[in-house]
Amino acid sequence: MSAQAHKTDGTEALLEIRQLEKRFSLSGDFLDQLRFKGGKLVRHQEHVHAINGVTLEINRGEALCVVGESGCGKSTVARIVMGLLSPSAGEIHYGGTRIDNLSSRQLLPFRRRMQMIFQNPYASLNPRMTIQQTLEEPLRLHNPDWNRQQIVEQVEQVMASVGIDPDWGKRFGHEFSGGQRQRIAIARALAVDPEFIVADEPISALDVSIQAQVLNLLMDAQHERNLTYLFITHDLAVVEHFGTRVAVMYLGTVCEIADTATLFANPRHPYTQALLSAIPRLDDDGPQHIRLEGEVPTPVNLPSGCVFHGRCPYANARCKQEVPVLQTQDDGIRVACHAVEEGRL
Amino acid sequence: MALLEVNHLDVHFALRKGDVHALRDINFTLERGERLGIVGESGAGKSVAAFALLNLIAKPGFIAGGEVNFEGKTLNTMSERRLRKVRGNRISMIFQDPMMTLNPVLSIGEQMIECLKAHRRITSKRARAIALDKLHQVQIPSPETRLAQYPHELSGGMRQRVIIAIALLLDPDIIIADEPTTALDVTIQAEIMALLLNLCEQHNVGLILITHDLGVVSQVTQRMLVMYAGRVIEQGPTREIINDPQHPYTQGLINALPQMATPGEQLNQIPGSMPSLDNLPSGCAFHPRCGFVERADGTTRRACIDEVPGFVTSGNCQAACHMVAEMVDDRRLKEESL
Numbered sequence: 217m218s219a220q221a222h223k224t225d226g227t228e229a230l231l232e233i234r235q236l237e238k239r240f241s242l243s244g245d246f247l248d249q250l251r252f253k254g255g256k257l258v259r260h261q262e263h264v265h266a267i268n269g270v271t272l273e274i275n276r277g278e279a280l281c282v283v284g285e286s287g288c289g290k291s292t293v294a295r296i297v298m299g300l301l302s303p304s305a306g307e308i309h310y311g312g313t314r315i316d317n318l319s320s321r322q323l324l325p326f327r328r329r330m331q332m333i334f335q336n337p338y339a340s341l342n343p344r345m346t347i348q349q350t351l352e353e354p355l356r357l358h359n360p361d362w363n364r365q366q367i368v369e370q371v372e373q374v375m376a377s378v379g380i381d382p383d384w385g386k387r388f389g390h391e392f393s394g395g396q397r398q399r400i401a402i403a404r405a406l407a408v409d410p411e412f413i414v415a416d417e418p419i420s421a422l423d424v425s426i427q428a429q430v431l432n433l434l435m436d437a438q439h440e441r442n443l444t445y446l447f448i449t450h451d452l453a454v455v456e457h458f459g460t461r462v463a464v465m466y467l468g469t470v471c472e473i474a475d476t477a478t479l480f481a482n483p484r485h486p487y488t489q490a491l492l493s494a495i496p497r498l499d500d501d502g503p504q505h506i507r508l509e510g511e512v513p514t515p516v517n518l519p520s521g522c523v524f525h526g527r528c529p530y531a532n533a534r535c536k537q538e539v540p541v542l543q544t545q546d547d548g549i550r551v552a553c554h555a556v557e558e559g560r561l
Numbered sequence: 562m563a564l565l566e567v568n569h570l571d572v573h574f575a576l577r578k579g580d581v582h583a584l585r586d587i588n589f590t591l592e593r594g595e596r597l598g599i600v601g602e603s604g605a606g607k608s609v610a611a612f613a614l615l616n617l618i619a620k621p622g623f624i625a626g627g628e629v630n631f632e633g634k635t636l637n638t639m640s641e642r643r644l645r646k647v648r649g650n651r652i653s654m655i656f657q658d659p660m661m662t663l664n665p666v667l668s669i670g671e672q673m674i675e676c677l678k679a680h681r682r683i684t685s686k687r688a689r690a691i692a693l694d695k696l697h698q699v700q701i702p703s704p705e706t707r708l709a710q711y712p713h714e715l716s717g718g719m720r721q722r723v724i725i726a727i728a729l730l731l732d733p734d735i736i737i738a739d740e741p742t743t744a745l746d747v748t749i750q751a752e753i754m755a756l757l758l759n760l761c762e763q764h765n766v767g768l769i770l771i772t773h774d775l776g777v778v779s780q781v782t783q784r785m786l787v788m789y790a791g792r793v794i795e796q797g798p799t800r801e802i803i804n805d806p807q808h809p810y811t812q813g814l815i816n817a818l819p820q821m822a823t824p825g826e827q828l829n830q831i832p833g834s835m836p837s838l839d840n841l842p843s844g845c846a847f848h849p850r851c852g853f854v855e856r857a858d859g860t861t862r863r864a865c866i867d868e869v870p871g872f873v874t875s876g877n878c879q880a881a882c883h884m885v886a887e888m889v890d891d892r893r894l895k896e897e898s899l
Contacts (some may be wrong), residue, residue: 285746393834423602424773428817428830435827445820450746457819457828476824494751497822498803505751510702511716 230412230444231297236270236306238292238468239263242516247322256529266292268468268523269306274412279438279445281459281476283452283491287512289468290448294416297446298332299323310412315473325505329403335417337397341389348385351375351407358408370407377440378403378433385464395426397454399433416448429457436472440487452495456480464488467515467523470542474549484551486528486561562633563590564767565652565735567615569627572606576621581839583609583622585791591735595767596758598778598799601704601788602812603702604835607771610737610788613637614769615648629773631735650680651726657740660718663712670708671721674729680731695726699756717747725757735767740823754781775815779803789813790846797878807880809851845883853884862887 242262243249251260265288274280282290295301297308299315299405308316324453333352334340340413341350351371355362362370375382377400389397398418405413415434418425431454437443451454454463456476463473472485493505510526513519522540525531532554540552555561572584580767584606591597599607612618614629616637629636631647639647644784649740656662664672673692677683683691689708696704699722712720728736738757742750761768778785778799785802787795787810795808805810813831814822822828833850836842848865850852855861864870864883872879873886 395834418741423835424775424814424830425602425817426834428819428828429832431804431819432827432830435825452747453819457822457824490748494747496751496774496780498776498779498815498818505748505755507752508748511718513751 228276229419230276230311231272231274231362231446232271233293233297234279234307234309236267236293236308237265237304238267238296238301239265239304240288248548250293250415254465262516265518266400267296267303268518270468270470272463272470272473274444274446275443276411277442277498278460279447279458281447281449281455281462282465283449283455283462284465285450285491285512287467287515288465289515290450290465291416293465294332294414294446294448298330298414299327308385323427324358328408329410330412330414331408331410333398333401333405333413333415336421337394337440338421339402340401343389346388349381350389350400351385351404354404354408354473373401374407378406378515391424394422395429398422398426399429402433402437403529406441409441409484410443413442414446414539417450418447419454420449420451427454427547434458449497452492464491467512467518469523470547470552472540472551472553474547474551478547478549482547482549484561485524485553485557486530487524524553528555530561532560564595565591566630566631567614567627568630570610570613570624571626572609572618573625574622576839578839580625582625583791583838584613587613587627587793588795589769589786589796591769593734594761594767595784596761596768596770596782596893598782598785599769599771599788600773600775600778600785602773602814602835604773604790605788606791606838607788608739609891611737611769611771614737615654616644616740617648638742641749646680649676649733649850650731652731652735652737653731653733655721655724655728655736655738655741657743659724659744660712662724667713668709668711669715673708676727676730676875691730695729696723698729698760699723699726701726717745718753718780721745721749721753722756725753725760729760729764731765732764733766736761737769737771739771740773743772743774750777755782775803775818784829787814790836790841792846792848792881794882795878795880797876798878801842801877805876805878807875807878807885808847808882809853809884810847811880813850844868845881849885853882 221306240263243260249259265322270293273428282293285473292301296303305317315323349369351374352367355367355370372382380399380403395541419430422430438445440482447458459476461474462476463470466487472488483492490506491510491537510527513526519526520538521538525535535554540554542550542552543557544550567587570584570587573580574583587610590820599610601607613624617884618624636644636647670692674685677688677691692708693704696707701707701719702823742753745753754777770778772778782799785799789810795802795811795896802811806815816829817831819828831850836846842849844866855863862883870881870883872881873889875885875889879885
């Protein structure tokens with residue numbers, strides 16, 4: 217595995233996630249964990265295994281899309297990368313520096329370079345701040361030596377670049393629609409001139425016609441500012457359009473990662489195949505999707521072996537015991553599946 | 562006579578600042594066993610339309626005009642007692658959020674049996690047998706155990722299956738499904754939609770599917786209505802509207818989908834956003850966002866700004882648009898002069 221983590225293939229990795237794990241405790245604090253069992257006091261702990269050994273690199277200038285269904289750990293990855301959660305194990309490297317163990321003071325210069333856009337534009341704007349204040353706040357924090365004039369100019373410039381009317385500055389968040397708020401949230405992220413943006417489902421709360429507007433804005437910003445994106449979404453149509461590369465996650469592990477075109481043309485992992493076949497298309501009559509047996513298992517008690525084996529039509533004895541690792545195929549797709557490796561699929 | 566006929570339905574909400582017109586002049590019919598989609602963005606009025614069909618509009622809303630006829634009987638003027646024989650019985654409803662629809666303190670079995678007993682004189686034993694049969698039909702694994710379970714013990718997809726089973730309990734003629742899969746993941750959504758489609762076909766049940774997802778509508782329904790700012794702006798056979806939309810808004814919606822653009826290129830966006838219902842623009846409500854207010858020769862179509870467009874028929878579809886009306890007129894003039 218470590219050979220993969222340190223893979224060098226010419227392109228420069230801006231962000232590296234190495235063997236990331238995250239567990240959330242379900243059993244409360246120390247005293248809550250104590251139970252009587254057979255006359256003895258035992259400590260009983262239960263965890264949600266949100267992420268189990270995720271290794272990803274994001275190259276400079278690309279948009280890496282992470283897709284998966286609810287509960288697969290995609291948002292947790294985004295939050296750990298931004299330092300909003302700390303990993304249980306594993307490392308995050310940004311531009312060659314390990315950042316997951318830094319103090320918040322040491323992290324500050326990195327926070328300026330990486331910004332986040334959240335899913336719900338109704339919750340991510342401070343209701344007591346005007347838009348002008350919202351946009352000025354990150355600038356003041358990251359540029360303590362700037363004078364008033366510089367800050368106002370920078371805010372004006374970023375408002376213009378995302379198509380916000382300067383008059384909006386005096387108004388409050390609640391006066392705007394979802395699409396407008398998301399535009400403001402994007403302006404806030406772009407205000408400090410970041411190079412890396414983590415977008416966690418930035419358009420799923422918006423209407424179809426507004427989704428296109430916001431997606432166009434994100435793509436324009438990428439071209440103009442040479443941004444790198446980590447784009448979290450469950451919408452595969454958006455991925456196909458937006459992503460340079462795609463990582464498909466299932467139950468806290470990456471099961472397949474590849475260039476977008478390659479993955480959509482020829483998905484290998486049985487889960488990816490089922491996921492792609494489930495997109496409602498405009499052009500065919502009647503659903504013809506691959507049916508998966510059962511439902512996503514709980515991340516509290518992870519299945520042994522491949523996490524997907526309980527629902528996989530190709531699972532055999534090996535899949536139930538041995539955890540598959542990502543292996544590179546001829547066309548560059550990396551897929552974690554015993555069936556693909558053995559040529560059964 | 563169609564099974565369900567909606568004529569000139571108007572719904573208002575009485576607010577302090579005056580009445581807001583949430584629905585204006587909605588007309589459609591549903592034949593037995595037909596599947597109809599209602600599409601639109603949030604605030605277009607599609608959920609209000611669904612609620613209005615069963616006279617479920619809560620205050621301050623009220624049906625201000627028009628009628629909903631089911632088998633020739635007008636539902637919106639019917640007494641509450643007689644309406645209860647239709648509601649849930651002949652026409653049942655599936656709501657968006659499966660968590661909110663089920664009662665958290667009753668087991669699945671109790672809720673299903675309660676529903677049967679409310680509408681029929683039936684023994685508990687017989688009701689239980691019917692409930693079990695419906696759970697089998699929606700392909701829930703081990704239905705006997707599910708009957709004793711509570712909603713929180715089931716996943717979102719399972720809950721939505723239970724709700725479909727409840728909707729089918731009394732063998733309705735029509736199911737109204739309001740965004741039934743929006744809260745679910747894509748793979749689960751695909752399964753639930755396939756299940757719903759299958760059951761409707763098997764039992765010859767009519768379906769009114771309310772959704773914002775054009776992909777779902779195109780796969781499940783035979784006819785569709787597109788709503789914008791409280792009005793139906795286009796209606797016709799689903800396939801024809803998807804393949805050849807007439808109204809500029811429908812065209813915009815379809816073209817805005819990521820799959821309609823080349824990967825990496827700009828998406829075709831509709832500028833602006835839907836107006837709020839208490840502050841509609843004059844004339845056609847879509848005109849401030851429409852690219853066809855100006856004709857190809859640079860002149861302005863005044864009608865778009867001044868007059869609310871009526872429906873014009875183009876092929877098998879109807880669209881409420883002055884531009885389409887002009888096109889249809891031109892076509893007719895050309896044909897007549899030939």
